[in-house]
Amino acid sequence: MSDSDPLAAPAAPVPGAPGPGAPGPAGAAVPGVRGIDLVRVESRALYIQALFSAERQQGPGFAFALLPVLRRVYTTAAERGRALARHMGFFGTHPVLSGIVLGVVARLEERRAQGLPVSELQIEQTKRALASPLAALGDPLFWVTLRPLAGLMGVLGMAVLPLADTAGPDLRVLVCPCLALLTYNAVAIRFRVAGVPRGYAMADDPGGLLRSLHLAELRRFFERVSALAFGALVALTLWPMVQSADPAHEGFAHKASVLAPFVLGSALTALLLRRWPGRSVEIAFAAALVALVLSSRF
Secondary structure (H helix, E strand, C coil), rough: CCCCCCCCCCCCCCCCEEECCCCCCCCCCCCCCCCCHHHHHHHHCCCCCCEEEEEEEEEEHHHHHHHHHHHHCCCCCCHHHHHHHCCCCCCCHHHHHHHHHHHHHHHHHHHHHCCCCCCCCHHHHHHHHHHHHHHHHHHHHHHHHHHHHHHHHHHHHHHHHHCCCCCCHHHHHHHHHHHHHHHHHHHHHHHHHHHHHHHHHHHHCCCHHHHCCCHHHHHHHHHHHHHHHHHHHHHHHHHHHHCCCCCCCCCCHHHHHHHHHHHHHHHHHHHHHHHHCCCHHHHHHHHHHHHHHHHHHC
């Protein structure tokens, strides 16, 4: 039987040789991850929720974002396909902080491709070990604290600007969304841009990586800023009302009766925000409605 006979029995495996799905031997010439690869992962991480599903949540988006690294470190289509399939499963964390997990996993996949002792189970366990605390720390910071603060800064920006000319459009309406977007992204973009390289560089120290983000400290800081901004908004709202509350000069009692509902609404908002910090928009609208109803009854 000739060597080229397609019906010939396959050759016996050489003892010690890697299997068809195993990484190459340590020290093999495997391309390393480049800076441009991490930049591509960063850009794709912006769309990690575009493929969101109820079953796998951010899993498909995570695999899509990691694909530039998998293409770089794995040389065959079969290896890339197996690595991609591993990351198509369930994954969920805060989207702003997802780049940190992507950076760590990129480093582990690179080491696995180089033949170092990094198993698939280790990669998956590291993903989950980082995703849960990042979600637990990121949601209160970005959703509960920073997002309402961004909206509040937009409203304050409109409040401090002079009134528009009645003959033309009120361009102050553009200030509110612009300030809100700038406030939110001034904080979030830092984690978006630096997350992947930071995770890649600190893949060996996940605990130190989490501590270096200072997420809990940032949340406490922005809570204080939010309290200050809310107080400024209350002052800016009440000041013109004080000036116009008593046009007939009927005295302090009349002013108090006009302003009391709004003062009570502000106090109610502050108390309810301590009870339900994630419902700031709903609480603010409810307090404003109560204040308007009470003021119409006096």
